[in-house]
């Protein structure tokens with residue numbers, strides 16, 4: 001998806017064949033090209049927000065096990081994949097905007113500890129739209145959400161997945177996602 005970061009019009013999108021669509025939109029939801037494959041079959045789309053709604057609706061319609069599966073496709077913030085250099089291009093950019101590429105040693109250890117407590121409690125990684133955040137907010141939100149009830153936390157985390165997806169789509173279409181996140 002990252003090599004297609006030029007503005008696109010909807011006519012072009014609606015005429016994409018399956019393979020092209022999945023290549024371009026396959027990482028709107030992190031490492032979930034299957035979702036793009038399902039969304040493609042619902043074309044045509046009226047505009048990029050309509051496309052975003054289709055991605056969201058697909059996630060909403062999944063059973064809880066599928067929703068948790070989607071969350072597990074996200075890398076821990078400033079976790080193993082960052083250190084291994086295996087983040088997707090989109091995720092790496094999001095890390096960078098939130099200032100998570102250069103944590104000090106103590107901050108890194110603290111985040112790893114909180115991420116692991118979160119994962120142990122909920123069974124999926126802590127997910128937050130890093131581009132709308134900064135380091136302090138990441139820590140604060142992680143500490144706060146760690147104590148939320150499971151059903152609420154699942155909803156919150158899926159809301160963050162949708163925000164990340166909207167921002168990625170807005171990039172692809174060269175538009176400002178502005179409000180309504």
Ligand SMILES: NC(=O)N[C@H]1NC(=O)NC1=O
Nearest residue numbers: 077091094127128129130
């Ligand atoms: N765990 C998590 O939130 N990961 C992510 N957040 C984000 O904005 N990009 C990601 O990969």
